[in-house]
Amino acid sequence: MNRKKLKVIYFSLIAFVVLFLAIGQALPLGANDSRTVSAASAADAPAEGQKKKLVMGTSADYPPYESVDAKNNGEIIGLDIDIAKYITSQLGYELEIANMDFNGLIAALQTGRVDFVMSAMSATDERRQNVDFSDFYYAARNTIVSKKSAPLESEESLAGKRVGAQLGSTQDLYAETIEGAELKKLNKIPDLIQELNSGRIDAAIVEDAVAVEMTNANPGLTMHFLPADSAENGYAIAFPKESALVSDFNGVLAEMAENGKLEEITQKWFSDEKEQSNRLLNIDFSVLQGYIPYLLKGVYVTLLFTLVSALFGLVWGTILSLFKISGIKPLEWFATAYTSVFRGTPLLVQLTIIYFATPQLFNYDIPALMAAGLAFGLNSAAYLSETIRGGILAVDKGQREAAIALGVPYRKMMIRIIFPQALRNILPALVNECVALLKESSLVSVIGVTDLMRRADVVRSIEFRSLEALLFIAAIYYVLVLILTSFARKLERRLRRSD
């Protein structure tokens, strides 16, 4: 008997490993940013030693410096991109762009995944400790954005007001020095706009280019430039320490300043003003025009992700539930401890740890979608193992005895007799888990997986309008859940046909 059980456990472990590997194989397809120019090749480019190619890291959510051209083919465009293209072509390199989270750019430089970074990055002293910077190619001014109905025009006027800034930005550092202001740090520019519009903050400190876009998109807002402060705010190109490229790039930059090329590119992106539409209504879905196909592609990513993590969770959860009822103490302890830990810590924390700690601990650059599938699968398995265990125990003891008395081996008994009946018992719970997974999948946007939520964020950052894209994807999520539940109802009816 015991030997049989062990066999099952070996079999399960092997299945788990195979599945794990399979995910690793399958996932990089949709991983990271499918819209990037060639993010996938970024990782191997430097290693291949193709001298004629330079990989540039950027966080394409900051128009007009860099953004995803979601209305067209999803290419990354912007002021930084144009400058980078010009410099690399002057130097005789081919340019490749890798889109990633702003917070990951420095790390990408240090680990050699990219050759340089252009992402409207200020050359702060802190950053200088880790990377080398080129000369400045642009100096941004801090700008106060406030409501037209209650305009704020100078630093002094901000005293006693609630002031918002983007967390970790240069403006955030500046805002901290404003005397008497109550500071509120938010993650995203669109969040700032939303808070302004709803009156939770009185002013937002952003840089000039962003302010222009914000006020263009939101007629109720106005802006006031603050005097350009020292060189602190200058944007520069970042390189790994001791990179030989710095002087080459500086040479071309100097040329560009000389021959007017720099001015030309800057003009191109700053004079490209949007048509002043009459957006009197607070909500205007016409801003989504042109973005619909881009947003809808997120449905595929979201569904793929949900499917993979649900399957992984089901298989691993089943194995854990078998551990729990195996009668073998170490396996029982393991499964119980596992469940306790994964149920006892927030999913978002697990996700972030897996994504950011894996490269550090295992020296493996885990693709975002795989990290997400893993985190969600591992987490969901903890919940499912309890559900499945309950489902198995709820199957009449006589079923087991009848199968044993017929001489049916343990594995066949479990697969053909016990599981089908357990599955029927727990189907409603499984559907609940799938619905939860589908909705919680929006969490993966924090590590840059381009699911529905992330795409909505991209649109928000481009349009500087907050609500429309969110309402749109909320509707999509709801429809997806409706489809899922009706599908589950059919399945349940099918399973119950023997009643």
Add this chain to the structure above:
Amino acid sequence: MINVTDLTKTFGKNQVLKGITTTVERGEVVALIGPSGSGKSTFLRCLNMLETPTSGAITIDGTAITDPKTDIARVRQRIGMVFQHFHLFPHMTAIDNITFAPTQVKGMPLEEARKKAKELLARVGLSDKADSYPSRLSGGQKQRVAIARSLAMEPDIMLFDEPTSALDPEMVKEVLNVIRSLADSGMTMLIVTHEMKFAREAADTIYFLDDGKLVERTKPEQFFTKPQSERAARFLEQVL
């Protein structure tokens, strides 16, 4: 031939079997009788190791099934068991219930298994129920399918654990008739039952158990007319 030597079984502090020794010959039909809690069912369940005996030995045709080295699953294939509550697989039709073990355990081709299952269904009078799910069958029909399911493995021995106790009275007869015809065919059988009339007519030997001991082991005629022990006499007084 089944040899049982000094069999005991203890659940926690409760000793259910207190040393049973007996022999069942090939083709013998044994009816196990006794008050509830006397250990009848536990004894029966020890014979195919659904319960692991606390001590003692059981050999079947020379194979010591209580020996941990014995491949008990193989032995079980030769011992059919019918339960009080049928335990049909609810997610399979009647015929799938019957073909499951032969195809999955013995590797019999499905076609052959189905042909055989149909014969068995005819034998228990349920040819028209082949494709019915258990939930669509009456208690008596379920029990007959369960018997057919056991027979599909072509066992040498059949164990019946109160096969009619969960049935409505009008269905008892149809099940007993099937068991009786099986007894007449020369199958070795042990039946735990409360149907005294049936035991008297169908069994070769009556085992009377009380308080975990095999108190009497006699021919039905003698047991029902002149029970040797006082306990058996008192029991018969109550049930007849």
